Amino acid sequence: MTTTVRRRLVAAYPFAVLTAVVGTDVLVGEELTLLAAYSVAPAVAAANERGRRVVWTGAVALSVCLVVAVSAGTAHSFRAWVAYSTIVGVTAAAAYAAVLRHRTERARDEARRALDALAPVVRVARQVVFEPVPASVGPVAVAASCTCAGHTTPIGGDLYGVAAVPGGVRMVIGDVQGKGLEAAGTATRVLGAFREAAPYVESLDRIGERMERALRRGRDSDRFVALVLVEYTEDGVLSVLNFGHLPPLVRAVDGRTAFVEPTVPGLPLGLGDLLGEGPGRSRLRLADGDRVLLYTDGIVEARDRAGRFFPLVDHAHLLDAPLLADALSDLRAAVELHASAPREDDAALVLFGPSARAC
Structure with a gap:
């Protein structure tokens, strides 16, 4: 599997999860609403994407939630507002986590590049001591x-x-x-x-x-x-x-x-x-x-x-x-x-x- 294909699959995964949640919500009917579960999409995106991508995924999840709620006639219900708030809150937390993860990865990559640059020096030092x-x-x-x-x-x-x-x-x-x-x-x-x-x-x-x-x-x-x-x-x-x-x-x-x-x-x-x-x-x-x-x-x-x-x-x-x-x-x-x-x-x-x- 090439890097490009793998990257596309990773980017599509949060939306595949969101699609599965929507399908489940439709199947269970009005007796059990799963609107708040739409927040799982930005949470999943935080594992691999940057902060802006997580925010965009959260916006898509919120939009889908609104469409589903309007279609069901529950857009202004208490449960719907709880779902909207949950998606926004999870998106914010996930975006923050993604930013921290990205900073850590960038610092790690910079440290690795610095070590790679020092590798010849380290080899000489080891040859001197050993x-x-x-x-x-x-x-x-x-x-x-x-x-x-x-x-x-x-x-x-x-x-x-x-x-x-x-x-x-x-x-x-x-x-x-x-x-x-x-x-x-x-x-x-x-x-x-x-x-x-x-x-x-x-x-x-x-x-x-x-x-x-x-x-x-x-x-x-x-x-x-x-x-x-x-x-x-x-x-x-x-x-x-x-x-x-x-x-x-x-x-x-x-x-x-x-x-x-x-x-x-x-x-x-x-x-x-x-x-x-x-x-x-x-x-x-x-x-x-x-x-x-x-x-x-x-x-x-x-x-x-x-x-x-x-x-x-x-x-x-x-x-x-x-x-x-x-x-x-x-x-x-x-x-x-x-x-x-x-x-x-x-x-x-x-x-x-x-x-x-x-x-």
Whole structure:
């Protein structure tokens, strides 16, 4: 059905309804008058037409009502005047509703056009924050992805980064306080510090310090950033600095699952120096085929209809998929199935593992 034909059918619908009401009124006879029901025509028109069209439809309905009342000899009866008043009142209310609907639709269309115009800028911004991660970096295979909760602002406060270093790889995943463009600006600044320092700075601690300084340089220096810095070396050692973030999840090649919890928890960037405390520290050795998942709270805080959080451990077996990218897709699908409503938080994931089944 073409747009023109559909439009004509929509325009004719109120009058088809009016015709049906008139026919019913004639059939029931003088015992039961349906004059007031003629007001249904402008009410129906308000659903799709503009205000002037609704008024015109109401005028037609009132004219038909008068003709029918005159033909029946009841044009000056009390019931007739009630019908006239009803048609006029419903027409006025319907026209007002149509005007409001049209304004809302126009504002929505303008917003959509503005977003369309910004789409190239948003794509560039996403590429800056979420630059593509190669399938293999140094001694590990990697897959990463991020989804943003807001459709109008498809960038947010989650961040991740991967950098190769001699004999290993360094990674970061984090969550900036807040949402939207302001949080994205903070994420870009902090992530830029990681990308600059990670390839050559001697330790994770020094990288964390540079990211802390980058955070303080911004106008929004009162924000804090929860993040995890990890380093994996060719000898199989995984080092983790946890700045108040969710602990990495290790899925062992034998099917065991464990969180990499620091002995002493750390505070997010922006808060640690205020209290004189450093990050939480963990160190372990990975076996060939082990996999490590870094994730933000948008994953584990997805709720079902009963208000229960997403049970990440119960779905850890999804990380066993032969391809890392497929494992992340399966995990995201499980989160979406669990959630009963659109998620209100961004969700970033990084999955990596050494040799064997990781590629």
